Amino acid sequence: MHTPGSSVSGYTLLLVVQVVFIIVFGFCTDYAKELLPVKNETAKTTAAEPEASNLRKYPHFQDIHVMIFAGFAFLMTFLKRYGFSASGLNLLVASLVIQWAIIMRGCYEMEDGIIPISLQNLIGADIAAAAVLISMGALLGRTTPIQLLIMGIIEIAIFAGNEYLQLELVRAADVGGSITVHAFGAYFGLAVSFMLRPKKEQARAGPLEGSSYGSDISAMIGTIFLWIFWPSFNSALVDGADQERAIINTYLSLAGATVATFALSALVSHEHKLDMVHVQNSTLAGGVAVGSICNLLIHPFGALIVGVIAGVISVLGYRFLTPAILSKLRIADTCGVHNLHGMPAVLSAIFSSIYASFASHETYGTSLATIFPAMQQPTNGTEPGEPLEYVIGGYGRTGAKQGAFQLMAIGLTMAIAIVGGLLTGLILKSPSVRQLEEHELHKDDAFWETPSEESTTTTSTTSNTTQEASHQ
Amino acid sequence: MHTPGSSVSGYTLLLVVQVVFIIVFGFCTDYAKELLPVKNETAKTTAAEPEASNLRKYPHFQDIHVMIFAGFAFLMTFLKRYGFSASGLNLLVASLVIQWAIIMRGCYEMEDGIIPISLQNLIGADIAAAAVLISMGALLGRTTPIQLLIMGIIEIAIFAGNEYLQLELVRAADVGGSITVHAFGAYFGLAVSFMLRPKKEQARAGPLEGSSYGSDISAMIGTIFLWIFWPSFNSALVDGADQERAIINTYLSLAGATVATFALSALVSHEHKLDMVHVQNSTLAGGVAVGSICNLLIHPFGALIVGVIAGVISVLGYRFLTPAILSKLRIADTCGVHNLHGMPAVLSAIFSSIYASFASHETYGTSLATIFPAMQQPTNGTEPGEPLEYVIGGYGRTGAKQGAFQLMAIGLTMAIAIVGGLLTGLILKSPSVRQLEEHELHKDDAFWETPSEESTTTTSTTSNTTQEASHQ
């Protein structure tokens, strides 16, 4: 009944990868200049400013840190017998890919061959990890730990390239990462899931692919902390009034999505009862759907509308689309990331395109250059010191053109994610990589030492079921 | 055995209410001025100051956000079979009433018919939601979800009016909201509970009105996060030295209440064992009892004394008063909000009256005007730009007069809460609103799809109780 946790070679390889990362860090990274000691005493005062601006982001960073390491972890504990893996592997995968994300994302901001490391890189790494954890959600319970790690390594490399492409070259507006993080992570994971799809006769929910009363409560820990800190996720990369608008819009969108989720869940469910799957996931769709537009002038009522639509779409997705995808395409999506991250992210991109089309200097004033950098005029002499870099399609875009580029960003992202995911899935399926047996699906026991429940019952003096039975 | 979750009409109505909220937001709200783009470039520098001051409150806001959405949610999961409702309905009710609170509270601060929305409104909305969640605690397990939502809508409207009355017209000092939030929420909920009281023969604890080992642990998640972030709740609305004093006093009061709670719990309980109900709730009474006075010069020892008294009163309330109220008045109070919020809040108001009586310009210096605004002289020419508004009883109050107004604030608040709660209970009891059947009390299964425990046992290879029984 017991199978070996994994080939020893897998975990040995993990150690080797960690050592390689250390070597890369040794040769290619150092603290950012403002974090190195000041040799010249007079230079001290001028250096104080930039470092302070990083530390000002620290509370935002910690909120995101809670989302990545506690929110995602506990949300995934909903399966009745996969809680060790959900909370443990979330920690392992994230710990590995944040290191790798610092390197991969750093490639695009090297100075003299060295990646300058500050709190900014940590925030970026945590956000990148979210993409991998979203993909993990699609595959939850269907891979070995080593497969997840391999996927994470490949995904981060592609993620970093795509992020650079969309934000720096296409210059899409996406402060909350709906395009670069949520859409990317969801469709990447679904593509991997497609490659790992079971044989025809096995394409059904397994016996352990459900929750228990207790695991549903622990999943709510994840949901609620994600819900609480989502405004920090969406607003971390902007400042001032933009940041405060991002907070307000995300807060309202989440509230709207939550109300819509409960109402729809009862209306479409069996006997009009509420479904925990919807409550745990669709309530968060409002945070995703407002991601690309949360710093725009969508106004409070706009934020609520976006949230309500996201909640409705997400519940309908769980109720009707996920079962259809499983039975028709045999794509399993354990956590339903298509409904929580995929569709709401596409919605966000579409909204961002619409709002961008109507954006102009009249409505956005001086903040237009911050929100839609490519809409600035190419020879902008009023902001000295910040040279305009190369962007696809050039500067001086009209609103409509920016709107088109928003759609290009989501289209390119989905294409890259799907192709990347398919290739990654091919690698994970290769004979040299250990696959899960069917009886190991959604079960900790294959990879974890798990406490024997029997002995608990016997030794505990207050749990009487066994005794009662044996008294008969 | 299964009854329909709720009439479809209830959840349809919820969607309608959400749409109405969106329309109201569309016509009556917009971002506060400092969050709208700057058209005039020269105006940018001057606008930077106020927005920064809002964002400075963001970490405080997030702490309160954790209390409302994680703290209250998990604290209420203590019932053995009501965890889905506790964590889920907390999220639903709060998501609905924060929207409504922004509107209702905004009525008193409209500018040109528009409610200006900033981070301040979000903080205020979260605090208002606390009042509703406290009332929900009194009723936990005794209402349908729709009844809770109806109650929340009515309660917020009354809450906003009472808050304006006490803080702007009576000008009571209440930075931690003990009067306007805790006393209001507790007595409102108890009044509703009185209206929904069971028939005489049913006034006893139901079979599911208790905890399980696991649910007591998950309730501790709520307790501990509420405990941790209470200093943020009490200090969010003040600044500088006032804020730091509020933090220190709340911290010490909670510590004192916790020690007193454990000692009393053991001393008054059966076999001198500790009672989880006390630990989960009375430890927090110190945060409530110091609420109205936490920014005053109560000094560290004063904060400890207040906390100890609150812990003692709260434990005694759970041990002796709650059972008496249930048997004599048939007022059920599932979470014991009278002991955690009600009595400690009254205590806080009494203390605030005493401390106010001794307050003077000699002791408080220049901060007197901030702490007790109505004690300023009416023609205060030293603070230009801030016109003194209308207050009941006028400015230039003596300490003793301010003390009397503190008592007036708690008296008025309790009267308004009780009358409001009774009327609300009358509405909730009306034949057009679905009531709980007796067998549905304190049970998720009536409104939630719950996992079948039987199938868990059968499929899990490590849980042997069923098998053992059937082997005989």
Place this chain on the structure above:
Amino acid sequence: MHTPGSSVSGYTLLLVVQVVFIIVFGFCTDYAKELLPVKNETAKTTAAEPEASNLRKYPHFQDIHVMIFAGFAFLMTFLKRYGFSASGLNLLVASLVIQWAIIMRGCYEMEDGIIPISLQNLIGADIAAAAVLISMGALLGRTTPIQLLIMGIIEIAIFAGNEYLQLELVRAADVGGSITVHAFGAYFGLAVSFMLRPKKEQARAGPLEGSSYGSDISAMIGTIFLWIFWPSFNSALVDGADQERAIINTYLSLAGATVATFALSALVSHEHKLDMVHVQNSTLAGGVAVGSICNLLIHPFGALIVGVIAGVISVLGYRFLTPAILSKLRIADTCGVHNLHGMPAVLSAIFSSIYASFASHETYGTSLATIFPAMQQPTNGTEPGEPLEYVIGGYGRTGAKQGAFQLMAIGLTMAIAIVGGLLTGLILKSPSVRQLEEHELHKDDAFWETPSEESTTTTSTTSNTTQEASHQ
């Protein structure tokens, strides 16, 4: 089968201690000067600066607060039948000792016989509480609540003296508290455990000294929140670039330790399966091991190396050392604090000695005086207003000399902790203090009213085990 929770006298004594604390607070403490009202209006502006600098630390404080009250609490809930004690007694012990720590630590910073209280004291008190909670981890399930409280009182007094000795007199660099908190708490607790060691024939793991599936998940709440906020713990007492380096280094060290922990856990465990004990604890060893050096120029790769080594040592400790210590020395270490806190802290001290040896004004520039204060020249006229205080061995240390003092700090700390722990254990063993019976080990039921599981099973309509059995 039921034994009284504790002698009434124990809890009465607790109340007396609380009253004594209030009296001491009344006579010996007050708010720090900048928190007292400004009498002179012109003085207001100058006073604004220092208070702001305290409040700037508030988010860091709250992160640490989460670690102490939620992190430690839930980490210790891993035992299958000790969750009430773990989460409850953590709250009680911490609430008592933070008060006492404010007094004891305040003895060394009195002004005119009064301890000035600000947010700084609260941060210091929380950090001191960590030492006691670490010791509690070593003893978990083997003491009565009253024994824990007695230990906490004694330990804080010794802790405060040792902290002053190492930081102010020896002038060791230890911003993350690895020496003064982690090593001290671990070895103190182990020394107490040695004194309370069982008779020879009982030196084995008891029947309840293990986890259940659910308790392992709730322990992960603790692990994950500790993991998330460890960078705040290590960086709370420094500022600017030092703080940002401390954050980055701790973040990376934790990531490295986590990867190493998982790999090693699988490699050394039975059937190469992952062990939850390692995941819950050794992942955090990276935070301890980087504690004393996190603000130094260890560079990102150095932080990763430290973390990896800590993870490896910690897992090996759990796997091989803890069982050996138990069987050879009969020192029980329920949570394995020697592997999570003890050895990684010694490692940190050794690293700090090495790094200090190479420190110089050339590498550290102007920040040398902040990081290694005793390496400043004794007549430092460039920083007026800060008189140099007495330090052992005098100012103007070379790097090598500072390195030697780092080793002296860890050596002295371990000696003081062990002697203090042995004496404390002697007191706890005295006949006047109630001891645990063997059948009370690792069990809540002796001191807590626990819900009867039987009634749960009977009344719940969805739990069918009992019914099934009785149908036969």
